[in-house]
Amino acid sequence: MTPLTRLTAVAAPLLLDNIDTDTIIPSREIRSTGKTGLAAGLFAGWRYRSPAAREPEPSFVLNQPRYAQARILLAGGNFGCGSSREHAVWALAEYGIRVVIAPSFAPIFFGNCVRNGVLPAAVAAAAVRDMAQAVAADPQGNPLTVDVRAQSVSLPDGRRWPFPLESEPKAMLVEGLDAIDLTLQSQQRIDAFLERDRRARPWIYLGAGR
Amino acid sequence: MLAIDRIFLHERMGAVALGSLAASGRRVADPRRAFCVMDHIVDTRPGRGDRTLMPGGQAFISETRRAALEAGLTLYDVTDPDQGIMHVISPELGIVLPGCTLVAPDSHTCTQGAFGALAWGIGSSEAEHALATGTLRVRRPRSLRVILSGRLAAGVTAKDLALALIARYGAGGAKGCALEFAGEAVAALDMEARMTLCNLASEFSAMTALIAPDDVAFAYLQGRRYAPQGASWSAAVAQWRRLASDPGARFDEEITLDAAAVEPMVSWGVSPAQSTGVTGVVPPAAAQRPLAYMGLRAGQALRGIPIDAAFIGSCTNSRLSDLRRAAALLAGRHVAPGVAAICVPGSSAVKRAAEAEGLDRVFQAAGFEWRESGCSMCFYAGGESFRPGSRVISSTNRNFEGRQGPGIRTHIASPETVAASAIAGAIADPRELLS
Numbered sequence: 118m119t120p121l122t123r124l125t126a127v128a129a130p131l132l133l134d135n136i137d138t139d140t141i142i143p144s145r146e147i148r149s150t151g152k153t154g155l156a157a158g159l160f161a162g163w164r165y166r167s168p169a170a171r172e173p174e175p176s177f178v179l180n181q182p183r184y185a186q187a188r189i190l191l192a193g194g195n196f197g198c199g200s201s202r203e204h205a206v207w208a209l210a211e212y213g214i215r216v217v218i219a220p221s222f223a224p225i226f227f228g229n230c231v232r233n234g235v236l237p238a239a240v241a242a243a244a245v246r247d248m249a250q251a252v253a254a255d256p257q258g259n260p261l262t263v264d265v266r267a268q269s270v271s272l273p274d275g276r277r278w279p280f281p282l283e284s285e286p287k288a289m290l291v292e293g294l295d296a297i298d299l300t301l302q303s304q305q306r307i308d309a310f311l312e313r314d315r316r317a318r319p320w321i322y323l324g325a326g327r
Numbered sequence: 328m329l330a331i332d333r334i335f336l337h338e339r340m341g342a343v344a345l346g347s348l349a350a351s352g353r354r355v356a357d358p359r360r361a362f363c364v365m366d367h368i369v370d371t372r373p374g375r376g377d378r379t380l381m382p383g384g385q386a387f388i389s390e391t392r393r394a395a396l397e398a399g400l401t402l403y404d405v406t407d408p409d410q411g412i413m414h415v416i417s418p419e420l421g422i423v424l425p426g427c428t429l430v431a432p433d434s435h436t437c438t439q440g441a442f443g444a445l446a447w448g449i450g451s452s453e454a455e456h457a458l459a460t461g462t463l464r465v466r467r468p469r470s471l472r473v474i475l476s477g478r479l480a481a482g483v484t485a486k487d488l489a490l491a492l493i494a495r496y497g498a499g500g501a502k503g504c505a506l507e508f509a510g511e512a513v514a515a516l517d518m519e520a521r522m523t524l525c526n527l528a529s530e531f532s533a534m535t536a537l538i539a540p541d542d543v544a545f546a547y548l549q550g551r552r553y554a555p556q557g558a559s560w561s562a563a564v565a566q567w568r569r570l571a572s573d574p575g576a577r578f579d580e581e582i583t584l585d586a587a588a589v590e591p592m593v594s595w596g597v598s599p600a601q602s603t604g605v606t607g608v609v610p611p612a613a614a615q616r617p618l619a620y621m622g623l624r625a626g627q628a629l630r631g632i633p634i635d636a637a638f639i640g641s642c643t644n645s646r647l648s649d650l651r652r653a654a655a656l657l658a659g660r661h662v663a664p665g666v667a668a669i670c671v672p673g674s675s676a677v678k679r680a681a682e683a684e685g686l687d688r689v690f691q692a693a694g695f696e697w698r699e700s701g702c703s704m705c706f707y708a709g710g711e712s713f714r715p716g717s718r719v720i721s722s723t724n725r726n727f728e729g730r731q732g733p734g735i736r737t738h739i740a741s742p743e744t745v746a747a748s749a750i751a752g753a754i755a756d757p758r759e760l761l762s
């Protein structure tokens with residue numbers, strides 16, 4: 118996974134609340150059991166007039182030439198709600214979106230983001246609107262700068278907004294840390310727990326299947 | 328770090344998670360506690376096999392099967408008598424137990440919190456982590472108690488209760504909290520209704536939902552295949568009785584709803600929060616976008632809106648009690664001309680039990696198709712859908728744009744409301760059929 122520390126890029130505003138993962142990547146766009154080949158299906162229901170023919174819908178934000186270079190998405194609250202499909206994040210990342218800024222995120226989507234090098238930055242709705250306003254006035258002239266270490270988003274005019282990020286998701290993003298490797302370092306503690314737990318709750322530890 | 332007691336995979340995510348795990352040279356830590364089922368994209372038409380209507384769907388099934396068997400998981404395959412939607416079969420088989428942790432790459436895993444388990448949906452990378460390490464690294468969620476006071480009126484169900492809650496507090500209302508449902512209305516629900524209630528916590532942006540396990544839960548689980556037996560059962564129950572929150576427990580947040588005031592609910596928009604009582608109207612101040620998609624006007628009465636199709640199924644409302652209640656309204660009646668009506672039992676066991684009581688004949692005599700179990704048309708995977716542009720009344724959980732197919736307009740409601748509407752050919756109040 119590519120670490121993410123700092124990014125200055127064009128942001129695309131899509132300020133609708135409750136954008137769900139079916140909308141981010143419709144189920145019919147998930148055609149294989151892999152994690153790739155998803156970028157063309159990103160927002161397919163909104164992005165194409167006819168998803169089958171892939172004819173672009175000119176009014177959709179990512180189809181507007183001024184947002185063609187967007188690597189940051191500005192969105193409404195509860196972004197990524199609905200299905201747990203990690204494909205939503207894989208599609209965003211493959212398309213080139215590394216940061217989503219929204220007032221709030223659905224919990225599963227948030228977890229999926231940090232495991233795939235995509236930053237979910239939660240800032241107040243009013244701040245997202247302010248950013249969107251500045252960006253819409255001049256997308257190229259007003260790129261957003263996201264600093265993961267400092268946990269802030271800023272505009273060229275100096276306005277700056279902080280976002281929360283706990284130490285572990287931060288380490289995953291900044292260092293590209295693999296959570297499984299990290300956990301396996303605690304194997305002894307895990308084994309010790311299991312040994313105690315096996316005595317306390319034997320019914321949890323099933324025999325050889327059916 | 329939490330120890331994960333049970334992991335459940337399905338064919339939509341199983342191959343990708345197990346494949347990625349194998350590719351990184353890792354193994355499943357304890358395959359005896361990992362399960363896999365074919366539910367999401369399997370065909371539900373009678374006489375099914377691996378062939379499925381989703382383009383490329385067969386590969387999801389065969390690759391998941393191979394990966395699951397290779398990894399030594401317990402697999403409920405397409406034609407297994409125990410096959411069904413994971414959140415239906417896990418309780419049926421006693422895989423979920425009070426006090427256990429259970430995860431699955433599926434957002435409705437919170438359904439199983441109805442048993443006092445910590446059950447939540449995860450992504451594919453987290454599923455890999457849980458498989459490889461038997462643990463997950465989780466941030467302690469904030470806690471939210473939802474007190475549902477009073478008793479539900481006749482003809483009003485757990486589905487209506489959940490939709491009323493989401494409509495009142497918003498689709499993001501639970502803000503990622505772990506949510507406990509409590510109160511008189513919850514205690515009075517049977518296990519299947521409790522599962523319906525917890526299922527919809529996913530549409531409320533809860534990390535998970537749970538209900539304190541009580542005698543109702545213990546009675547449901549006793550004797551199930553993976554539930555403890557004999558002396559182990561008594562020891563387990565003694566431990567499970569201590570799981571309930573202390574009387575003075577403090578929650579980060581608390582909200583309430585009077586269950587007695589809830590009426591049958593129907594969604595009018597493209598989020599479950601966009602729901603209102605069946606006797607109500609589309610809110611006069613409703614946003615344009617959902618109305619345009621749904622083809623409705625602000626202020627329009629919901630009752631009487633003509634429908635093209637009716638669907639009973641999904642992990643929300645496809646258990647035996649759901650089918651019984653719908654069948655009670657359908658008996659001796661017929662769906663309106665031109666309405667496509669489909670019933671998909673939640674599991675093969677539910678299907679057999681329903682058939683043993685003759686419910687299949689009631690559904691079919693009323694004009695419903697009677698299917699094999701699975702997720703079916705709860706979601707559109709590129710295969711089967713309703714006629715383009717159809718307006719569907721559905722006992723499922725999501726009315727998102729395109730959820731049931733391109734341009735499909737979904738109204739979510741209880742199985743009773745779906746049955747009553749199918750008969751009327753338009754959105755209808757099931758209470759009018761109760762005598």
Ligand code: SF4
Pocket residue numbers: 367412433435640641642643701702705706724
């Ligand atoms: S029935 Fe629908 S909501 Fe439930 S697991 Fe299947 S696809 Fe998901």
